[in-house]
Amino acid sequence: MVVDVSYISKEHSEDATQASSGVTGILAVQGAFAEHAAMLDRLGAPWKLLRAREDFDDSIDRVILPGGESTTQGKLLRSTGLFDPINEHIKAGKPVFGTCAGMILLAQRLENDPNVYFGALDATVRRNAYGRQLGSFMTTESITTFNTDGTAAGVIEDVPLVFIRGPLVAETGSDARVMCKTNDNVVALQQGNILATAFHPEITDDTRVHKYFLTFR
Template identity: 90%
Template sequence: MVVDVSYILKEHSEDATQASSGVTGILAVQGAFAEHAAMLDRLGAPWKLLRAREDFDEPIDRVILPGGESTTQGKLLRSTGLFDPINEHIKAGKPVFGTCAGMILLAQRLENDPNVYFGALDATVRRNAYGRQLGSFMATENITTFNTDGTKSGIIENFPLVFIRGPFVAETGPNAQVMCTTNGNMVALQQGNILATAFHPEITGNTRVHEYFLSL
């Protein structure tokens, strides 16, 4: 999906400033935040970019952590003051969706990195798992969705997976459910209202994963 250049200048959707709830905050300190904003516009869902602590306000009831460079995002989360309100949001059990670098930020353990960021997702994640040569590829897989008690709730069939030097899940704990595997690797997890994918649904033009996130 090619994103309109107008998204470079947008800070929120047209309806976000009037909304008293139901707004998705998209972390926008670095990475592919514009693609998520464009996807939410396609679904008619209000959103605003999160660049500083004051951007995280009362109408926000879900958060997207986009792909990008996780170490850079981790540092900027601290310097902008956004780490604490997003961490409180996650601890309160509110919906959060991490893609690629966002999965790394959510993980409790990183296999090849001593840093831990939000530490909410019961999994060990390997950064840059596919290496530089195989850093970008595509696949098509089914994605299983889950209820908050861990029972299966449905299947998103034949979803296009786009990987850009992505991570994968090396190990899960008992609290996380595997939503999707490809080539024998776990690449999407759900834990209650936490979604995390190693791939980039926001650049496929296929809205079904975002629709599911908005349903949580």
């Protein structure tokens, strides 16, 4: 999906300023936040970018943590004051969706990194798992969806998966559910209202993963 250049200057969707609830906050300190915003516009879902603590207001019901560089994002989360409100949001069981670096930020354990950020997702994640020589590739897989109690709910068939030096799940804890594998590697997890993918659904033309996230309550 090619993102319109107008997203460079957009801070929120047109309907977000009038909304008292139902807004998706997209972390926008670094990474592919504009692509998520464009995807939400296609679905008619209000959104606003989160660049500083004051951007996180009562209208925000869900959060997206985009792909990018996890170490940089982790530092900027602290310096902008956004770490604490997002952490409280996650601990309260509210919906959060992490893609690529976002999966790393959510993980309880990192295999090749001493840092832990939100530590919410019961998994061990390996950063840059595919290495520079396989930094980017695309495949197609089906994704299993789950109810909040962990029981299987359905399947999203034939989803395009785009990996850009993405992580993978080295170990899945008992609280998380495997949604998708590719080449026998776990690349998507759900844990209650936490959705995490090693791939980038926001840079495809397929809206179904984001549409599924919008069903979380």
